[in-house]
Amino acid sequence: MDVLLTIPDPEMPISIVDLGLIEDVQIQSGCVSIDVLPTFVGCPALPMIADDITRKVGQLEDVENVEVRFIYDPPWTVDRISETGRLSLKTHGVTVPEPGSGATKLDVPGHQHPGGGGEGSVELRTSALPCPFCDSRDTKLESQFGPTRCRMMYYCNACKNTFEHMKKV
Amino acid sequence: MQSIPDNLKPPFTDLLLAIADDKLMLGHRNSDWTGLGPILEEDIAFSSLAQDEIAHASAFYELAGELLGTSSDELAFGRTPEEYRCAAIVEVPDDFDWASAICRQFFCDEYDMLRLKRMTISNYTPLANLAGRILAEEQVHIEHSEEWVVRLGRGTHEARQRMQKAIDRLAPIALWLFEPFDGLKSLIDAGLYPGSDFDMYDTWTTRIQDILEKAELTMHVEIGEPDDKGGRRGVHTEHFEPLLNDMCEVYRIEPGVAW
Numbered sequence: 001m002d003v004l005l006t007i008p009d010p011e012m013p014i015s016i017v018d019l020g021l022i023e024d025v026q027i028q029s030g031c032v033s034i035d036v037l038p039t040f041v042g043c044p045a046l047p048m049i050a051d052d053i054t055r056k057v058g059q060l061e062d063v064e065n066v067e068v069r070f071i072y073d074p075p076w077t078v079d080r081i082s083e084t085g086r087l088s089l090k091t092h093g094v095t096v097p098e099p100g101s102g103a104t105k106l107d108v109p110g111h112q113h114p115g116g117g118g119e120g121s122v123e124l125r126t127s128a129l130p131c132p133f134c135d136s137r138d139t140k141l142e143s144q145f146g147p148t149r150c151r152m153m154y155y156c157n158a159c160k161n162t163f164e165h166m167k168k169v
Numbered sequence: 170m171q172s173i174p175d176n177l178k179p180p181f182t183d184l185l186l187a188i189a190d191d192k193l194m195l196g197h198r199n200s201d202w203t204g205l206g207p208i209l210e211e212d213i214a215f216s217s218l219a220q221d222e223i224a225h226a227s228a229f230y231e232l233a234g235e236l237l238g239t240s241s242d243e244l245a246f247g248r249t250p251e252e253y254r255c256a257a258i259v260e261v262p263d264d265f266d267w268a269s270a271i272c273r274q275f276f277c278d279e280y281d282m283l284r285l286k287r288m289t290i291s292n293y294t295p296l297a298n299l300a301g302r303i304l305a306e307e308q309v310h311i312e313h314s315e316e317w318v319v320r321l322g323r324g325t326h327e328a329r330q331r332m333q334k335a336i337d338r339l340a341p342i343a344l345w346l347f348e349p350f351d352g353l354k355s356l357i358d359a360g361l362y363p364g365s366d367f368d369m370y371d372t373w374t375t376r377i378q379d380i381l382e383k384a385e386l387t388m389h390v391e392i393g394e395p396d397d398k399g400g401r402r403g404v405h406t407e408h409f410e411p412l413l414n415d416m417c418e419v420y421r422i423e424p425g426v427a428w
Contacts, residue, residue, distance in 0.1 A: 041302055042224030075302045143210040144309040145217035149224070152309065153210070169305040 001025065003060060004034075007052045010045040011148045013092045020080025021049070023071065030064035032057055037076035040149045040169070046070060078166050090132045093161070094151065097168045131156035132163050139163075170292045170361070173236060180352025181361055182233050183254055185296075186244070187350070187401055188284060189229035190255035193245055195277055196222030197416055198259060198270075207267050214313060218274070221310070225303050232295055246420035250410055251403040257345040260400070260409045268321060268328070272335035275314040276343040279376055282311055283369045292360040315380050322384025333386055340390045347373075347392060348401040 004025075005017045012019055016036075024035040034053060038046055050068040057066045078097050081089070086096050130137050136158030143153045144167075151164045173181050199219035206212030230241035237244070258276060263269040285307065288300030321332040347370050356362040370392055381388055398404040419426060 040221075040224070040306055041228050041299070044220070044224075072302055073298050075298070075305075143214055144313045145210070145214040147213075149217055149220055149306075167306070167309060169302075169308075 003056050004053070007049075007056055010048045010052075011150075012089070012094070014081075014085045014088045016049060016053075018082045018085030018088065020076060020082065020085070023074070030062055031067070032063055032065070033067045033069065035069050035071050037074070037080070038070050038072070039076050041072070043149065075169075077169060081166075089166075093132050093163045095129065095132050095154075095163060095165045097166065129154060129165060131159060131161065133161050134159040170359075171294060173293065173361070174359075177352070177355060177359055177361065178236055180350065180356050181293075182236050183350050183352070183401075184356060184362055185229050185233040185236075187254040187256075188281075188288075189226045189233065189244070190253045190400075191259050191277070191281070191346075192222040192226035192229070193416075194255045194259035194412065195273075196220075196226060197412065198263065198273070201263075201265070202270065205265065215270070218310060218313075221306060225306070228299055228303070232299065242420070242425070246417045247424065250405055250413055253403070253405065253409070253413070254350070254401055255405075255409075256343075256348065256400045257406050258339065258343045260406045260412060261339070261342060262408055266331065266335065268331035268335040269339065271314060271317045271321060272332065272339050273343075274310070275318050275380075276339060276346070276377070278307070278311045278314045279373055280343070280346045281307060283372055287362055287364040287369065290363050292363075296361075318380055318386070319384045322381070322386040329386070332384070336381070336386060336388050340388050344390060344392050345395070345399045345401075348395055348399045350401040 001017065001022075004022055005015045007016050008014065009016050009019050009021070016022060019039070021036050021039070022034065023037050026033040034057070036049065036053070050070075053068050054066045057063060079099055081096055089096060129139050131139050131154075134156060136156055138157040139154050140157065141152065142155045142162065146153045146164050150167055150169070152167055153162060154165050155162050196219045199215045199222060202212065202215035203219065204212065206215055226245065227241050230244040234241050234244055258273060261273075263273060282304065285300045285304040289297050289304060291297045291300070318332070321328045323329075324332075347366055349366060353362075353366070357364070374388075374390075377388060400406075400409075
């Protein structure tokens, strides 16, 4: 586990452990088998993550073989990000939905009201989202899409910074 | 259900290919806007949509591939046109008209949410798990397209006119999303794809009319029993083959190529 903590996510400034990707590690006489939960289905960073794990764990003493499996059950949710991970992301200008708000299999997200007309989901989301730099809540959604598939863009009217917010999955 | 009985395999793989093919083609159409979006945010949005749709298509191809004994690449790029199951709405070009791109996205996103919801209660666990996961990822798609429909509808005179024109042109084509295919009823009866297409159509039109009302736009369509076969049964629009040839060019030159 210690070595996994040294592996950063290719697209996030935290370790794959703090991001909550590691579901299970099994060790049987030199063979290490690791179950990894992708954040998003078919995330393009998966081959890099598998390579990093295989290489770093493979260098450990007594390890002969490393197997990395990507599994979708249980699903990864933002709730799996550790407290350390959340704090670290915040200093890098990335906020994470409140713990407990991640989507689960039982709680399938439904339709929400459109926000384009000046009322509805955009405003609701905005008012609840503090800026990671200055903690102001005077922020607005710039775009539901961002630099990677798991992030959205927000703008803080108070400190004039853009910041990223992880999609609520 | 952890395995699919042999007699249900053809319609079930048709269902998986229908969603995968819709997503692959839509994702490809989305990617046309990369570098050409009307504003930077939308350039990024449509590029992200393309990534999402193609990743989701790939996951459904994998499920289908396990049942058909083939690979997701082979399914995505290695079939003849009549073996594809996508609907007409993802085949037609948007001619780089922003209103058409938004309108298509809106019709497809609304349909996709309902189809995925039905899949989440499938008794085939691998499908239910995947659909639940993808539904969560697609939540922002629907917010994005609904917001744009309202924004354009309530926008300038030109924006509103172009949006209405796109709806008038694309709504009849979008109805082909609901084309029934052979064996669909057997999937419903077996609990593999629970629910009813009629209910789904009602929910789809109601939701669309609600948003269009907010956008001060209108849609007049009536669904009937299709006279001819459409994409769900392998008969495609004239736009499909050029699109497919474009997508498959590299794969056909060197099958199995990795990039």
